[in-house]
Amino acid sequence: MPEKSMRDAINECLHQEMERDENVIVLGEDVAGGMGSPGGPEAIGGVFSLTAGLFTKYGEQRVIDTPISESAIVGAAAGAALAGLRPVAEIMFTDFMGLCLDPVYNQGAKFKYMFGGKAKTPMVIRTTMGAGMSAAAQHSQTNYAWLTSIPGVKCAVPSNAYDAKGLLTSAIRGEDPVMYFEHKMLYMAACEVPDESYTVPFGKGNLTREGSDVTIVAFARMVHLANEAADELVAEGISCEVIDPRTTSPLDEELILESVQQTGRLVVVDESNPRCSMASDIAGIVASQAFDYLDAPIKLVTPPHTPIPFAPNLEYAYLPSKDRIKQEVQQVMEAL
Amino acid sequence: MQLSRDELLRAYRQMKIIREFEERLHIEIGRGEIPGFTHLYSGQEACAVGVCENLEIDDKMVSTHRGHGHCIAKGCDVKGMMKEIYGKDGGLCNGKGGSMHIADLDQGMLGANGIVGGGPPLAVGAAIAERNRGTGRVAVSFGGDGSINQGTVFEAMNLAVVLKAPVIFVIENNHYSEHTHYSYAVGSGDIVGRTKAFGMPVFEADGSDFFAVYDAMKEAVDRGRAGEGPSALYLPIVRFYGHVEGDPQNYRGPDETKKNRETMDCLPKFRQRVTEAALLTNEDLDKIDEEVLALIDEAVAEASAAPLPPMEMLYTDVYNEY
Amino acid sequence: MSKDIFPVVMPKLGMEMTEGQITKWHFKEGDALNLGAELADIETDKLSIPYEVEFEGNLKSVIAEEGVTYPVGKLLAVIAAEGVTDDQVDEFVSSYKSVEPEEVEVAEAGGGYGSAVPSSSNGAAPAQTGPQASSVSSDAVRTFIEENNLNISPIAARLAIQAGVDLSSVSGTGRLGRISVANVEAAAGGPLGRKANRVNASPVAKRLAKQKGVDLDVIQGTGPNGRILKRDVEGASAGGGLASVVQVGPARYRTEPLSGMRKAIARRLVQSKTEAPHHYLRIELHMAELMSLREGINKRLGDKKVSVNDLLVRAVGLALRDVPEANVQYADDEMRFFNQADVGVAVAVESGLITPIVKGACKKSVLQISGEIAALAEKARSGGLLPADIEGGTITLSNLGMFGIQGFDAVVNPPQGAIIAVGAVEERPANVNGLLDLAPMMHVTMSCDHRAIDGAVGAKYLAAFKDLIENPVSLVI
Incomplete structure (x- = not known):
């Protein structure tokens, strides 16, 4: 079986899920990169290259570069999810969650409950966490604990490429809002990852x-x-x-x-x-x-x-x- | 804009339902019947109805904490809403949301929202969904002078312009953001100018004039459906009650509310206009008045008699599966 | 795990058991066995318990010999369902691994770390193996799960394999429908792995026990789940064990291997006699009042009968309450004063002598004591005593009156401080109100460990005991 890095496994998952379901969209800062610039779009495919190749394949309606507006990004993800899409929004560093906690915490997490079961918010917020790269205080934190404490949100913290692909697949296909935390020091860690799609269930250690x-x-x-x-x-x-x-x-x-x-x-x-x-x-x-x-x-x-x-x-x-x-x-x- | 007789009757009926719904709630709240915080919309009916009469059932909408009017105008069931506000079983949200969180996704109503500024980003997302699906539908975001300084609103407006999303930001300036006058809170004093500066047209109308609001909204909706991007509506208006029921309203001038009810009431304004133009008669409108009062009576009676939500509801609908 | 072949293994009866022997097989190879039939008698150094059949079938491959000691978990025999061939049985036996409890294979350390045991993803993942350049898990467990296509917690799988639990009919009620440890334990009929061997004691109780040198294994826990609490350690004796035995001279000479019980008796009494300096205090008791009280009680009770021994046990307990300085033990550097009288009652059984404990005899009524002793004696004779029944105890009462013995000196049961030996109630010449007359008399000898109980203390105790017996109304108030 081929060995893949966590980064490649996640990228593969995004490609496969976007192929499988046209309602899956990706949005975030520089997920394509280069919008409006002379060098043209798809300049980077994400600052850690997680979303590489998506813009070219799926176009700008489904791979949406945004200005730096975390609360609008996550808020739009929540609204789009309510309206029937399956958005996968990216918050570049989990340290920025402070700017966009409300649409996760008060909105997406609570719609199903507040609206008496008559709504669902199938959004995934992918974000990068962790220290070890001298990125200092505002770019190195891990804060999955606070998101874990919110009823209505699910949180995934994969430790390897195999779990990363399977958990992200489950997250995208599931009907609940998910915070998906990627450790920046693990992006290059590789192990055997099947080529085909598969799921890893939430809640099974x-x-x-x-x-x-x-x-x-x-x-x-x-x-x-x-x-x-x-x-x-x-x-x-x-x-x-x-x-x-x-x-x-x-x-x-x-x-x-x-x-x-x-x-x-x-x-x-x-x-x-x-x-x-x-x-x-x-x-x-x-x-x-x-x-x-x-x-x-x-x-x-x-x-x-x-x-x-x-x-x-x-x-x-x-x-x-x-x-x-x-x-x-x-x-x-x-x-x- | 020429509306048909049926459309005019319907418009009046909707506004009247909102008015009587809110007036009755004011009484019931005063009697201690309603739990929690309620924010009444009386006085702003023409805004909600003028906007929503331009919308189809599957156009999307997000509202605010002062959302009863928007919900009714968008087509939510009046009796279901009343039960929800009373916190009873059979409420539109099964008693789980209450006044500030009424929603009905089948009517395109993506929820009233307890967070000021929480709605606009949601509307941008909903608009993107409609854009991607190519449905020609729009997403409407209601907000007030209170939300117009919130960062989330600026971000949403900018993002909508960048993505050319079919969103319509409806700004109902009822002059008070809780207890603070907008002339203090809006630094430049110029809501319209600021909104235009984001890169979208702003259509202005007197919020107490149904016809003006309707026409302004029509332009915005046409733009949105044609894929030309977002717009805003700016509707100066007044609210007859306080920010929340129980608000002592010390910020108002002497006789301010009395004057508002005399000069800014959209219902007599509508009646005068249609009867003078012989589009409808007073009898037509009186009949509607009677029917609406009876409807509200029924809604209150049913809500009072409805049972409380069963205990198991505490635990349901947190997740789809866990 | 084959569901047609059931391994009969040496069971673990009691927390300390490491080995046992089959004293007798009640069936032979080829016999048909019904559920609940007593297949064999198994003996440990404390108890003898029958092994009851849990799997219907035919007894095959009887491996264990009578009288030989085997470790817990050893395969003793096999029960096979109808239709199983001898070859299949032989194969089962030769491939059977007696797994010691608590031994889990941990594979060699390696490079990549990943799903050692792939959590089943409802069949969606083609490669259940997950990332493992070199796995550090137990291959056996992983193979087991894969081959049987189970949705099971890896820990539950490991325990099921160790305990030989057949999972084919176990349904999972654990997380996301998997078979959990709880499900496996329900199928196995009890806690598994380390849970089965645990002494359940709270952290503060353990600390206190360590300070006091108390053996937790012999303390009865009064907390939830049988948890030993601080108060249990404070009130406990570290004792427990078998009764002392009157030395009976050797009769004829034939050899028999020593039973577990015999070995234990020998060991403990040698310890007692060599370490504890015994001294003996004797008195004679006038029993008329007591016998009359007893008659009165029994008339009142109808068919329930209270025996003299029941009343004696109560008296022993009350006397300890009245003379607490006799409720002591000597333990190396300290004296332990107990706050409750747990009285051991010597019961003769076929294989020897055993002393189940009546706990808190000072607090229980005569009727309660009577009932309890009857129940314990019945259990003792039928081999149904549990370790908790015979552990603890601050003093013992040994009564040979029914054998016509007039009086005797018993051996103190270590680590108790004393033992009361009573003989028969006989009409003997005695001083009755200043005149020589016949009166029902009973001889009592109190053997004391002089390290714990001096003559004066012992005397005080016997005086209290005498007072209670000769004024027996004090036993029922």
């Missing part, structure tokens, strides 16, 4: 590795770090079970609880700031529903409660690392 001593739950890029740490811990006789939830809303709580019931220990690795994060959310769920199975306190491996620094050494210290994960797991194994 992936057990990336079986183990018996401790359950590690991790998101996006942290899944890879967790598995690297787990590899090294084998030599110390510690067997880690690593779960990638893949979607934070819905969350596969059941898989996490089943795992903790067997291992008795939980470490959550999350790139987001610690307060009100997915890490603290999962800790709360496990503490209240698997209390009788815990043999050690739950450990959370997160950055500190600070913005993301620019200097590369500081950014490295800010982020959870494989070594920190190992340390937390070792501590959890000792605590009785």
Whole structure:
């Protein structure tokens, strides 16, 4: 089977879904690039090249470059969805969600409920998150936790190309508004991805590795770090079970609880700031529903409660690392 | 613009329904019957009806928190609306939305909206959908002088022009944005000029004159259907009540409301115009008055008697599947 | 997993069990077995429990021998449905892997990380394998899921394989309709994997138990789900175990392998006699009042009967309440004072002696105690005692009166502080109101661990006991 990068897998999904259903449209800043300029359109196909080739194939009615107007972009996506299209809007950096939270949070998320079930908003908002590229405080954040807390929105956080393509396909074909978070450091990570279309369901986590001593739950890029740490811990006789939830809303709580019931220990690795994060959310769920199975306190491996620094050494210290994960797991194994 | 007898009767009927609906709500709210916040439209009927009489059932529309008039004018069921406002089972939104969130997608009504400025971007999206489908339909976004300074509205207007989307931004300037006069809030004082500067034509009309509004809207709709892009309507008007029921309206001058009701009431203006031109008789209009009052009575009686939504409704319709 | 062949494996009965033996097979190869039939007797060092048939069919391939010890999980025999050939049975047996609980294969570390176990996407994905340049998952689990085309949680799959649960008729009620661990456990009839072996204790209880050197395995939890709480640890004794046994001299000489129970008796009593310095306090009790009270009680009750022993147990408990300094244990560097009297009652069973516990005898009525002892004795004789029934206990009452013994000195049951041994109630010459007369008398010997209970304390206790017995109305108020 061919290996593809996450970027290529997502691009492939967009091509396939736009081919399959003419109601799928793409809109955002520079999704084609070059509109109105001497160099002509399709100058870039997205700043991370996720939407490359779409404009040429599907035209300007379906691949819409917008001015910098996040709230209009997402608002238009919500309105178009209400009116029967399946828009896939792009917000270039998830840090910009502050500018366009209302159309997700108060509009798209709530139409179905407020209108008594008589409406639906099948929109997908794709956005880029994550640190590690020295993009500094306003271009490196992860904020899937706040979107997760909104009833009516679903959130996907793929960690690899295979899941990325499958989850995006499910998101586009589904009837609910979806926030789809792509980690910028994973765009080039490659693995086997089938050529044909397929779906990965929301709410079913992936057990990336079986183990018996401790359950590690991790998101996006942290899944890879967790598995690297787990590899090294084998030599110390510690067997880690690593779960990638893949979607934070819905969350596969059941898989996490089943795992903790067997291992008795939980470490959550999350790139987001610690307060009100997915890490603290999962800790709360496990503490209240698997209390009788815990043999050690739950450990959370997160950055500190600070913005993301620019200097590369500081950014490295800010982020959870494989070594920190190992340390937390070792501590959890000792605590009785 | 020459309207047929039936069209004139219908226009009057729609305006009268809106008026009596709102007036009756004012009484019921005063008696403590209605939960939550209600924003009444009395005084602005000609705007809603003048606009909507130009629309087909599948033209799209988004409204504001002061949306009862727009909903009725677009064709939403009056009894269903009343039940919704009362928060009862059988309401247009099953009691889940209330006054500020009434919607009926079958009538092209994409919802009243509790967020000021929330509507215009939605309308741009709906317009793009219609454009892509080649239906020739337009999307209408209602807004007031309150929303005209909101960033989302500027973004929507600009995006509509850039994409040549068939949106019509209807600006009902009833002079007060909650308790603040527009002359203070709009820095340049020139709503029309600002809107034109985005790159679209603005058609102006006296909001209390049904015929003027109708004609202005016709130009905008024709433009939109022909694929010529967005337009705006600027309709100065007054609201007879406060921003929200319970508003003490300390911002008004002495006798301001009394004067408004005497000079800016679209219903007597319409009656005078059509009877003087012998298009309709007073009897025609009186008959409608009677029928409408009876309709509103029925709607209130049914809404009062309707059961509360069942408990399970709390949990339904969050997601399509989860 | 074949649904026609059922493996009979050494079950795990009780939290500490690691091995057991079949003392007797009740059927032989080829016999037809009905559901619920007692296939064999299985013995651990504490209990003897019959193995009940859960799968109807014919007994095949009896592998385990009587009297030999096997580890938990070992294949002992096979039950096959009608129509299964011997070859199929042989193949099943030779390919059967007795999986130790808690052992999960973790494959070698590798490069890419991805779906170790592909979450089923309702058949939509052609390549269920997902991204794995080199998987770090258990191949067995993944293969199992794929081959059986299951929509199942990977953890549930792993547990099902380990426990040999047949999933063909299990429907999934887990997330998005998959088979969850809960579904598999329902099919298996109990918790699986590590859950099955857990001591359920709250974090603070565990900490306290560690501080106090208390063994959690022997504490009864009073919290939800049987959770051991702080209060359970505070009130617990670390004790529990079998009754001491009067030394019976060896009769004839023939060899028998030691049963689990015999081994345990030997071990514990040697420990008691060598470590605990015993001293013995003796008194004689006038029993007339007690016998008369008993008669009165029984007349009142009709067909329920309260025995002398029931009244004695109550008295033992109340006396501990009155003399709490006798409700103690010596434990290395500390003395433990218990706040409740859990009285062990020695019951003779075919294989030896066992002491089920009446908990809180100081707080229960005579009638309650009577009922409880009857139930426990019945359970003991039918082999139905559970570990919780015999663990704990702060003092023991041993009564050989029914065998005509006048008096004896029992061995303290470690780690308890004392044991009360009583003999028969007999008409003997006694001082009755200053005159020599015959009166119903009973001899009592209290054996004490001198580290925990000195002579004076023991004497005080016996005085209280005597007072209760000779003024027996105190037992019913």
